[in-house]
Amino acid sequence: MSEPLLEVKNLKTYFYTLRGIVRAVDDVSFELYRGESLGLAGESGCGKSTLAFSLIRLVPPPGKISGGTIIFEGRDVTKMSEEEFRREVRWRGISMIFQGAMNVLNPVYTIGDQIAEVFMIHKGYSKREGLEEAKKLLQLVGIEPRRVKSYPFELSGGMKQRAVIAMALALSPPLVIADEPTTALDVVVQAQILNLMKRLKNELRTSIMLISHDLSIIAEVADKIAIMYGGKIVEYGPSDLVYNNPRHPYTRALLNSIPRLRGEIRDLTWIPGTPPDLINPPPGCRFHPRCPHAMERCKKEEPPVVEVDRNHYVACWLYTK
Amino acid sequence: MAASIRRSRISRISESFKIAISEIWRQTPGKAALVLFILLVAMAVIAVVTITPDFLVKWESASYWEDNPVVVPPCWVNSLGYKTAKTAQIYFTTPSSMEVSESEVRYIYTYNYTLDVNEAPKDLYVKAEVPLLCEEGVFKAPTIRVTVERPDGIVVLAWDMVIEPGKTGENVTLTCGSLLSAKTSKETFRLAEVTSAIMDKYNITVPTEIAGTNETYVITANSIMRTTIRTELENKYLTILSVFVKPISYKISLNRNTTTLEVFSKQINNLKTTFLDLGINIVLRDKIIEALDYAANNITWVINNINTVTYTDYLIAMNNAYENLNNVNKLALAASAPVDVRSSVDDLTKTLGKFIEVATTTPSLIQPEIVFDVLQGDYRVNVTITYYGVKNPPRALSAKIGIIVKGGCYGILGTADKGVDIATVVLYGTPIALAIGFATAVASVFIGVIAGIVSGYYGGFIDEAIQRTVDVLGNIPLLPILIIVGSVAQRTFTGEAKSLYIILTYIGILIIFGWGGTAITVRAMTLSIKEEPYIEAAKALGASNTRIIFKHILPQVLIYAAAVLVFNVPGAIITEAGLSVLGLRHGWPTWGSVLSSARAENRFDVWWWILPPGLMLSLTSLTFVLLGLAIERIVEPRLRTL
Amino acid sequence: MSEVQVYKPVLDKQTKLVVNGLKVYFPLRKSFVEVLMRKPRLYVRAVDGVSFDVKDGEVFALAGESGCGKTTTGKAVLKLVETTSGSTYYLPSRGIMESNPYYALYKKVSEYGHIDLQGIPDKLFKPLRRDIQMIWQDPYGSLNPRRTIFEILSEALEIHGVGSTKSEREDIVAKALEEVKLTPASEFMYRYPHMLSGGQRQRVGIARALILKPSLIVADEPVSMLDVSIRAEILQLMMELKKIHGLTYIFITHDLALARYISNRIAIMYLGKIVELGDARRVIENPYHPYTKALVEAIPEPNPERRHVIKEPSIKGEVPSPINVPTGCRFHPRCVALDQHPELEELCKKKEPPLIEIEPGRYVACWLYTKK
Structure with missing residues (x-):
């Protein structure tokens, strides 16, 4: 296979708070190829959003990238100057659809102006050229081009989300990160947005990194899944393998907690307890206090990552010989 | 077990107060504000403890400051070379x-x-x-x-x-x-x-x-x-x-001007001519001429020796001339000279006598100069x-x-007119200033909070009424109103409590015009808090409006109100001072009244008269603004929830 | 016409609540120009003629997209919004009525003791609030961040004069916390909401709803803001509490998959009206109404195969504004079934379809299923 588009190695993003160091992203590695989509799943507070912010180097203070490398298109972006990164990578290389995206739009400008602005800043286009591009983009995401003159309040939630996606696609970045892109949207609109993302992936060969706590949303888009727990990736592999043959007890529990539309109604299961405190994570495997299979070893030693199947990795003592 | 966790409301309030103070102290401006504030309060306490009851009434009378020098600088200026x-x-x-x-x-x-x-x-x-x-x-x-x-x-x-x-x-x-x-x-x-x-x-x-x-x-x-x-x-x-x-x-000198002497000499010679022309007894006439000659000679001697003559010789010569003229007088009477001639002799004699008298009693002839x-x-x-x-x-x-x-020089801050000790007045002005500031701020914030909550919570007609009132009040210029009402108050109130009533009038007007801003903000806060899900949850539990206002809305508004209150304190103090300077005086020893007296005496050049009250006004404002900033920084994240 | 059974809520011994023809319109504020031009006042028709009954001890789900009026319906039952017309008949639990000083003042509408909730003054409704409670959607916003858990929970006790001393109330609060498995209660009691996780806060919300021992609970999307992984735990807790206390739930949700798991019957709402009503499993597994069909199709499933197919939900356009509700069937501008049945066009555009029974216990409001 060719060189990956994005290669994250041993990434550590820590928050240096007064209470102590929050290890939000702790030694995370994965890779993503062009045109491939990665789903990043986990409960709230597991560090998945921080991981996304690390990739575009917008970790809010007091957090900062404390170790590891992020190699994007063959270059280590952690070593770039802020100016260089802003000019060459952010939005041009990696763009992001933020959580609660509807509030990202400025209510006093038309969406056309806001999309055109991206071109004016990054490509030096005139306003007229920018608006032309904006129309093309709106068409691409399924909004009538005449809507360039609309203000955000004139659009429905779904249309606003589409406009935000259009902004993320403006510079045709090879990688788009979507952080919970459908929260606060109704199911019908959610389905439409997810379809839009599938289409972008197929037609533009854009790599998508989709972040969600809901594995059923991720299943709609992702080729590859990374399950995060307590700042670490506990299971990572092609989605067919992860969904159909989940190995990590956490992944299994996550999948079992999803109510299904069809089939017999079993009792739903859940993961007892609360996610770990990332200032003082439990020793050994971070999942052991909530794990039904926890052994003595799990409480003491951190499990190594093992390849249980082709390209399917799990960090769990159940799978080490 | 629960009891160990249970804490009384009072201890919790005092704890959050402690936290607030330490939060303020953590900021540099907050530190400065607290130090200044403690200083102000200490001054106010000292003033209240030491003030005598009659001071408020008598401080403007000159007799109260009888023993003080008038308009003198403080004594420490001596160390500056004065x-x-x-x-x-x-x-x-x-x-x-x-x-x-x-x-x-x-x-x-x-x-x-x-x-x-x-x-x-x-x-x-x-x-x-x-x-x-x-x-x-x-x-x-x-x-x-x-x-x-x-x-x-x-x-x-x-x-x-x-x-x-x-x-x-x-x-x-x-x-x-x-x-x-x-x-x-x-x-x-x-x-x-x-x-x-x-x-x-x-x-x-x-x-x-x-x-x-x-x-x-x-x-x-x-x-x-x-x-x-x-x-x-x-x-x-x-x-x-x-x-x-x-x-x-x-230095003592003799008047060596001879003009008067020459006049005398000329007049004697004139007499001589007159007598020579008179047809009177020859013997007597000769005697008269002789006496006149003697007199003329005496005066001529003085004139001739004017540069060396002593006071004694001068006066002896003049006395001789006088004696001779006296003789002429007697002889002329004896010779039955005409009345007009006799009277001119008599006049000349008297003039000379007067000259001598003046020379011996006043420094007309002998002229001392002395330097002390x-x-x-x-x-x-x-x-x-x-x-x-x-x-x-x-x-x-x-x-x-x-x-x-x-x-x-006098004291640590010098004196103003009537010997008023500026240090004393500035000290006693502190509690008055703080009282005016706090009374106005507390009352206007109190009204503003109530009006804002009522307006925001109940809405409808009462909201419209309150908001329009605020609009009207906000568009009336305050200063002319204060000046008009102030001068009416000065004329209306009489008696011992006059000053108090005038100040209360000022405070009243400032309160009436001061609550609008708070009301608008509190209304906005109330509108947003009202929409919080927990308010609806409380309603679902059956909570009354009173309960929602007091238990849910007021506690949040109060934090904001504290910051506004602190910001509002200096405004009233400065307004009072401004009115005093404009001449709308009330009679109490405030910083403004010290400035006012400097203006009345047109003595703005006297630095020790205007700087201390001016600096106190600035420092007080600074204190409360810094304190307000520090408090605002604590409440800011909560204000952001607006 | 005779075989067409138009839905009518049943008022019998087992009925906990009947909502009949409920309408909630919110008047819009007229602008100054509109006042001058004497334009008629416009209304947001949030709930526009909703009828259903809730049986004692069942879980009745109200489902639909945001803005369909499901939450407003729930709040209307609690009299948190003013209703424009319609009635709600409620059967209070015996305990509440025995201790109720206003007992004689209520208007009884059935022999079983149903009370008409609409139009009774707040004073008379206050004792009934103990019996009807609500669980809120937002575990963050619905707890006052400046009050401790104890203060939040004891507020209900103070309002209704339950427990006379602080220690008595502490005991009640501790029991309520233990009931929702926030143990040890003494540890949670004096914490502030921000010190708890989302799941823990929602337990506090449940404890608050239960502390007055109600018999009917309106649960407004109680788990939608929680992680999928802990939703089941909260739902399980709610079901356990239902069993222990004999509760009846009105479960407001947009998540049909979830509704399938926990509710007995379901009503699908669209733009202020019920379009389909029936047994929850049957409605979701085999929807009749085109809107219900589209909703079910749109639900994502944890099946990686789905990433290869792009299937747009069978629905057109967007939800119209509840100010200008379309004439006839309010769903017709978005209906794909209408495209396949052009013969119905006249009817759908002009006449509002009634909610009729097409199978025992299954009701649909669609001209497709209505024999003319």
Whole structure:
């Protein structure tokens, strides 16, 4: 296979708070190829959003990238100057659809102006050229081009989300990160947005990194899944393998907690307890206090990552010989 | 177990207060604000504890500050290179010493004053309150004697009199021990003695080459000298302050102008011609001509020797001329000369006599010039109270003796007109300023919070009514209203509490116009809090509106209100000062009133008069603005929830 | 016509609540120009004629997209919003009525003791609030961040005068916390909401709803803001509490998959009206109404195969504004079934379809299923 588009190695993003160091992203590695989509799943507070912010180097203070490398298109972006990164990578290389995206739009400008602005800043286009591009983009995401003159309040939630996606696609970045892109949207609109993302992936060969706590949303888009727990990736592999043959007890529990539309109604299961405190994570495997299979070893030693199947990795003592 | 976790509401409030204080302290401006605030509060507390009830009424009367020098800088300016005489206000309650003899008892109060600058003090006087002693039904009034021993050894007697009831202008019923009071005045000071003493001490005499040798005329010359010195002292110094001066040079000259003499000479010659033409007895006529010649010769001699003549010779010659003219007068009568001729002789005689009289009593002929300067050194003021015929004098005399020397500086902040001590007024102005500021801020924030909550929570007509009221109030210019109402208040209120009523009027207006801003913000806060899901949850539980307002909305609004309150405090203080400066005075000792008096006296050049109240106003504003900023920084994240 | 059974809520012994023809219109504020031009006042027709009954001890789900009026319906039952017309008949639990000082003042509408909730003054409704409670959607916003858990929970006790001393209330609060498995209760009691996780806060929300021992609970999307992984735990807790206390739930949700698991019957709402009503499993597994069909299709499933197919939900356009509700069937501008049945066009555009029974216990409001 060719060189990956994005290669994250041993990434550590820590928050240096007064209470102590929050290890939000702790030694995370994965890779993503062009045109491939990665789903990043986990409960709230597991560090998945921080991981996304690390990739575009917008970790809010007091957090900062404390170790590891992020190699994007063959270059280590952690070593770039802020100016260089802003000019060459952010939005041009990696763009992001933020959580609660509807509030990202400025209510006093038309969406056309806001999309055109991206071109004016990054490509030096005139306003007229920018608006032309904006129309093309709106068409691409399924909004009538005449809507360039609309203000955000004139659009429905779904249309606003589409406009935000259009902004993320403006510079045709090879990688788009979507952080919970459908929260606060109704199911019908959610389905439409997810379809839009599938289409972008197929037609533009854009790599998508989709972040969600809901594995059923991720299943709609992702080729590859990374399950995060307590700042670490506990299971990572092609989605067919992860969904159909989940190995990590956490992944299994996550999948079992999803109510299904069809089939017999079993009792739903859940993961007892609360996610770990990332200032003082439990020793050994971070999942052991909530794990039904926890052994003595799990409480003491951190499990190594093992390849249980082709390209399917799990960090769990159940799978080490 | 639960009890250990359970904490009382009070301890929680005090804890959150502690947290708030430490949060403020953590910020640099907060630290400054707290230090300044504690300073202000300390000043206010000191003022409230030490203020006398009559101060508020009497502080503007000159008699209250009688012992202070008027418009003098603070004393620390001396260390900046200024030279000012120090001020002493010494009040004795016990005598420094006591002398008892068979016939009399003397109580002596002594004060040593050092004058070390080349500037005389502005005043010196002694105030005495002495008791009337009585023994066996006989009242014994004391004599008081004040002497000042100068550094040059001259002892000046400043006061020597019997203090008697009635004499001091008081109506005192004679009882044993009743206090009689008196104060040194110009009349009690014997300047003549001072002048003599100075002439003796500094050897001031008219030299022989000017005075001549005739004993009488030498005395006359010296007496003129003395008068001149006395006049000089009286004119140039406040009589009493001649105590602090010495002559440094003197010059005596003779008036060598001959114009008057030549007129005399010419008139005598005219008479001579007149008589020669008269057909009168020849013998008498010759005698007259002879006498006129003598007189003319005497005057001519003076004219001829005018550059070397002494005072004695001058006057002897003039006296001779006068005697001769007198003779002419007598002879003319004897010769039955015509009336008009006789009267012109008589006139000339009288004019000459007048000339001589003036020359011997005023410095018209003999002209002394004298220059004085400040006498530096140690002065000793002795006040002696003497009772005669007291057999059992009391050891401790219940007299109060005050020795006051008004220098050229005063206290730590100097004085204003009428001798007002600026430090005192600035200190006593602190609690008034804080009271005005807090009263206005608390009341307007209180009204604003209530109006805002009612407006935001209930909405509808009441909301419209409150918001429109706020709009109207916000668009009326405050200053003209204050000026109009202020001047009406000054005319309307009378009596003792006038000042209080005027200030309350100001506060009232500031409150009426001050709550709008708070109301608008609190309304906005209430509108947003009202929409919080937990408010709806409380309603679902059956919570009444009162409960929602007091338990859910008010606690959040209060945090904001605290910051607004602190920000509002200086506004009212500065408005009060501004009104005072504009002339709308209320009569209380505020910082504004000090500035106001400087303006009234047109003395904005006197820095120690305007800087202290001005700085206090600025510092107070700074304190509250910094404090407000610090509080705002704590509440800011909560304000952001708007 | 005779075989067409138009839905009518049943008022019998087992009925906990009947909502009949409920309408909630929110008047819009007229602008100054509109006042001058004497334009008629516009209304947001949030709930526009909703009828259903809730049986004692069942879980009745109200489902639909945001803005369909499901939450407003729930709040109308609690009298948190003013209703424009319609009635709600409620059967209070015996305990509440026995201790109720206003007992004689209520208007009884059935022999079983149903009370008409609409139009009774707040004073009379206050004792009933103990019996009807709500669980809120937002575990963050619905707890006052400045009050401790104890203060939040004891507020209900204070309002209704339950427990006379603080220690008595502490005992009640502790029990309530233990009931929702926030143990040890003494540890949670004096914490502030921000010190708890989302799941823990929602337990506090449940404890608050239960502390007055109600018999009917309106649960407004109680788990939608929680992680999928802990939703089941909260739902399980709610079901356990239902069993223990004999509760009846009105479960408001947009998540049909979830509704399938926990509710007995379901009503699908669209733009202020019920379009389909029936047994929850049957409705979701075999929807009749085109809107219900589209909703079910749109639900994502944890099946990685789905990433290869792009299937747009069978629905057109966007939800119209509830101010200008389309004439006739309010779903017709978005209906794909209408495209396949052009013969119905006249009817759908002009006449509002009634909610009729097409199978026992299954009701649909669609001209497709209505024999003319």
